[in-house]
Amino acid sequence: MSVIQADKTVCEGIGMCEAQADNYFQIGDDGLVDVLAAEVPESDRGYVRAAIDSCPVSALRLEG
Amino acid sequence: MSSFHDRHLLVVGAGLAGLRAVEGARGAGWDGPITIVGDEPHPPYDRPPLSKAALTSDEEPVVPVLRSCEVLEDLQVRHLPGVRVHGLDTERRTVTTSAGDLGYDALVIATGSTATTLSGLTGLPGVHVLRRYDDALAVRDSLARSRRVVILGAGFIGSEIASAARARDVEVTVVEASSRPLKRAVGPRAAGRLVGLHAEAGVRLLTRTTVSGVRSSDRGVDAVELSTGETLTADTVVLGIGAQPATAWLAGSNVALDARTGGVLCDRTLATSAPGVWAAGDVACVEGERREHWTAAGEQGRVAGANAAGAGEVFAAVPFAWSTWHGHRIQVVGETTAADEEERGDGLVVYLRDGREVGAVGIDSPAPIARLRRALAAQHVTADA
Structure with a gap:
């Protein structure tokens, strides 16, 4: 099991994460990322990793 | 017959589109060798920070690499830095470069553009x-x-x-x-x-x-x-007067260019006119349009790489771009030129066609932009189904 960490002070609300994994990420009413589910099972790790890597301001991390 | 796992994917251009092509191909099951060629000395890096943080930050700038060394290792991709491409022979499936000839079974053209x-x-x-x-x-x-x-x-x-x-x-x-x-x-x-x-x-x-x-x-x-x-x-x-697609090396090849934009002609699968050759990013002209944005380059790269590996995907992303001017966050989504334009409050300008919202420009207005982008993406999926 891996865990998503989001840094809202870095997030610019660009939404690449949501475009690729909308069951894990959504841009909220404050215009910043909300993590809908922080824990990522092994089966989803690949595409969540891709969504995290696609963040142009490096606001997301996958730990574990 | 060469076995499938010996087949060589060559990606020319080591920017976002090229890197995403590598990831798209691996994601779609390409298990042969992959080479990515770039004419700069740096590992694949991200361009948006060049006109933003790299100019304004007080800290000494570093190359904004797209992926860590570990991730590149996991992708099992050979990166050839500082290599210029000179020509393409689609019959012999060979790219001529400053480091000698490179053969390929599949080729992704992602050479980007050159500032005017x-x-x-x-x-x-x-x-x-x-x-x-x-x-x-x-x-x-x-x-x-x-x-x-x-x-x-x-x-x-x-x-x-x-x-x-x-x-x-x-x-x-x-x-x-x-x-x-x-x-x-x-x-x-x-x-x-x-x-x-x-x-x-x-x-x-x-x-x-x-x-x-x-x-x-x-x-x-x-x-x-x-x-x-x-x-x-x-x-x-x-x-800052625009950029021309970097296609000089394709002169005399069978890869057709778009007469109006000068980009490499592609259909929605990112296939070019030459067999075994795909294109993505700023160099690509997809159905008559060059979309010179970060989001399009990444998605086109992924689709081109996946299709080089036999996936059969189409490029259908909602246009999206962002920028920061004088501390204000600017976001542009969907169609924002030809449609009816309506000014709303909260820094939002919305574009309508037949009364339906088809795009928007937001200044410090990320929440409505995110909602519209979500709605447009859902429509894209429905329209493709």
């Missing part, structure tokens, strides 16, 4: 374009030593550089040839609001104006002469 220059200005100390990391270092260095900068072109790159210069308290004049800036990107009302951000920040914008001459000394550029007769003192000049 003006004869008479290019090569003069203090005159810059901004496309590559090394350009960004030069612009940063030049801005740090400047009191007055002239920027040619009021598009997104020019505006971001203007913003970086104002943040350093440099006097800025933007010179724009057309009567209305951002014509290719957004409608007149959104353009008016965006241009207003420059005025608030103390940027002088001259429209319907071109450069007629330049004055220089041993130190470099001293002043820019304008079509209006005015002369602007300047110690830095930056050109």
